[in-house]
Amino acid sequence: MTAEDVDVVVIGLGPGGESLATQLGKAGLSVVGIDARLVGGECPYYACIPTKMMIRAADALAEARRANQLAGSVQIQPDWAPVAARVRDDATANWNDQAAVDRLEAAGVRFVRGYGKITGTDEVTVGDLVFRTRKGIVLNPGTDPAVPPIDGLADTPLWTNREAVPATAVPKSLIVLGGGPVGCEFAQVFARFGADVTVLQSPDRLLPNDEPESSELLRQIFEREGIKVVTGARATKVDHDGAFHVTAGGETYTADQLLVATGRTRDLAALGVKAVGIPDDGRFIQVDDRMRAADKVWAIGDIAGTGAFTHMSMYHADIAVADILGKDGPRAQYHAVPHATFTDPEVASVGLTQAEAEQQGINVRTALTRLPDSSRGFIHKLGNDGLIKLIEDADRGFLVGASAVGPGAGEIIGALVVAVHAKVPTATLKGMILAYPTFHRAIGAALAEL
Ligand SMILES: Cc1cc2nc3c(=O)[nH]c(=O)nc-3n(C[C@H](O)[C@H](O)[C@H](O)COP(=O)(O)OP(=O)(O)OC[C@H]3O[C@@H](n4cnc5c(N)ncnc54)[C@H](O)[C@@H]3O)c2cc1C
Numbered sequence: 001m002t003a004e005d006v007d008v009v010v011i012g013l014g015p016g017g018e019s020l021a022t023q024l025g026k027a028g029l030s031v032v033g034i035d036a037r038l039v040g041g042e043c044p045y046y047a048c049i050p051t052k053m054m055i056r057a058a059d060a061l062a063e064a065r066r067a068n069q070l071a072g073s074v075q076i077q078p079d080w081a082p083v084a085a086r087v088r089d090d091a092t093a094n095w096n097d098q099a100a101v102d103r104l105e106a107a108g109v110r111f112v113r114g115y116g117k118i119t120g121t122d123e124v125t126v127g128d129l130v131f132r133t134r135k136g137i138v139l140n141p142g143t144d145p146a147v148p149p150i151d152g153l154a155d156t157p158l159w160t161n162r163e164a165v166p167a168t169a170v171p172k173s174l175i176v177l178g179g180g181p182v183g184c185e186f187a188q189v190f191a192r193f194g195a196d197v198t199v200l201q202s203p204d205r206l207l208p209n210d211e212p213e214s215s216e217l218l219r220q221i222f223e224r225e226g227i228k229v230v231t232g233a234r235a236t237k238v239d240h241d242g243a244f245h246v247t248a249g250g251e252t253y254t255a256d257q258l259l260v261a262t263g264r265t266r267d268l269a270a271l272g273v274k275a276v277g278i279p280d281d282g283r284f285i286q287v288d289d290r291m292r293a294a295d296k297v298w299a300i301g302d303i304a305g306t307g308a309f310t311h312m313s314m315y316h317a318d319i320a321v322a323d324i325l326g327k328d329g330p331r332a333q334y335h336a337v338p339h340a341t342f343t344d345p346e347v348a349s350v351g352l353t354q355a356e357a358e359q360q361g362i363n364v365r366t367a368l369t370r371l372p373d374s375s376r377g378f379i380h381k382l383g384n385d386g387l388i389k390l391i392e393d394a395d396r397g398f399l400v401g402a403s404a405v406g407p408g409a410g411e412i413i414g415a416l417v418v419a420v421h422a423k424v425p426t427a428t429l430k431g432m433i434l435a436y437p438t439f440h441r442a443i444g445a446a447l448a449e450l
């Protein structure tokens with residue numbers, strides 16, 4: 001096979017890879033973008049966008065139910081059909097990426113659908129095509145759902161996010177294995193559409209990467225909504241006889257459907273990373289602050305292990321683009337990475353948790369205020385659950401982390417991202433004027449406790 005010479009090959013076109021390839025193509029480089037599945041990756045077709053459409057619908061139902069106590073009498077007949085149609089038609093164009101391929105090609109990128117592999121220094125093979133790169137290779141392979149090696153689980157008709165997103169009907173009953181962001185978001189959606197949902201989570205709380213107070217509040221709300229939450233429950237056995245029977249923590253739970261949401265994985269050996277000196281036995285690819293993983297190799301997105309979020313993939317892309325184009329762009333820094341889990345209430349955070357700050361030896365001072373105690377919480381009444389927690393470095397006098405749980409917490413956290421990112425002195429934050437009566441005004445109440 002004769003190799004073709006190009007400037008850059010991008011293996012995997014998740015949100016970051018797509019953006020990077022587009023930027024480099026527009027900058028005049030000869031770029032080949034390779035994806036085995038759909039251009040844009042998990043986020044537009046099986047993750048962020050369709051799941052947030054499902055959540056929008058589930059939240060509309062919850063809000064309509066609240067109207068019964070706030071605004072009269074409302075009759076609700078949940079129907080999954082409009083949700084499934086919106087996911088199929090609006091979010092994913094029936095899982096067709098032609099529009100994304102067209103956009104990429106309009107930017108001058110050559111798109112190849114197939115599984116790309118590094119087959120030598122500066123060399124990538126996809127099917128019977130071989131490319132030799134002048135400037136380098138960018139890896140944006142993202143992750144596949146991880147299905148744990150539980151006795152009896154393989155070969156059952158389980159769901160991961162890739163089957164739950166295209167679902168055309170709501171199961172009567174659902175076991176959700178894993179209480180991280182994926183498990184929690186889906187659990188509440190399907191419960192609000194009438195499924196009898198049980199979450200089995202092996203750690204002792206939901207969303208273990210968030211503050212314990214956030215986890216505890218979400219658990220209370222899930223239980224209030226009729227979702228069964230079993231923590232400390234590591235699944236060890238699955239039987240399927242039409243229904244799923246999952247054994248965890250000595251008990252057996254039965255449901256019509258099982259959704260596995262136990263994390264993500266990527267086979268680095270299949271990507272051929274060893275050919276450029278990158279170890280292929282770990283979960284992630286180590287990168288420096290310019291996203292360099294090896295000589296003339298960059299890795300961006302989930303695979304970099306700095307937070308599996310679309311905003312991180314896009315952030316990495318811009319840094320790698322600047323480096324590839326030889327520009328003196330900003331270096332990656334991770335002291336103010338935000339995330340939001342879009343349950344109701346939303347659970348958002350930025351920077352360090354209290355435990356992480358303490359582990360780093362920071363002299364931590366914390367403050368916590370509850371949204372129902374705020375004026376806006378009092379007005380809002382039903383659905384006002386939430387909190388704001390601040391983590392201050394007391395010696396240096398600025399916030400190193402913060403959490404917000406509540407209606408619109410993913411928006412509230414924006415103000416705290418600015419504070420943590422820019423290391424704004426706590427004294428300066430205390431002088432802010434916050435509009436009345438907003439939920440974010442509770443940040444002021446929390447600051448007053450520091
Ligand atoms: C259910 C769910 C909901 C989520 N919701 C949110 C959210 O609300 N907000 C948020 O910020 N994040 C969310 N995420 C996370 C988000 O989807 C990812 O962080 C995001 O997609 C970025 O991933 P990535 O750029 O690393 O690559 P991915 O999106 O995983 O895409 C990688 C692409 O590479 C391709 N590929 C892999 N290997 C090869 C190869 N060897 N050759 C060719 N192609 C290859 C794959 O086919 C895929 O298209 C969610 C995730 C899930 C599962």
Ligand SMILES: NC(=O)c1ccc[n+]([C@@H]2O[C@H](COP(=O)([O-])OP(=O)(O)OC[C@H]3O[C@@H](n4cnc5c(N)ncnc54)[C@H](O)[C@@H]3O)[C@@H](O)[C@H]2O)c1
Pocket residue numbers: 148150177178179180181182183185200201202203208233234235236261262263264307308309339340341342
């Ligand atoms: N809104 C968002 O930003 C959003 C939404 C969804 C997913 N994501 C990202 O996608 C990634 C994947 O999310 P996820 O929730 O699948 O993974 P996760 O790793 O965050 O959570 C999975 C949970 O399942 C538990 N678990 C593992 N094996 C188990 C078993 N056998 N029995 C019971 N519990 C078990 C794990 O301990 C963990 O707490 C995350 O990194 C997250 O950042 C982000």
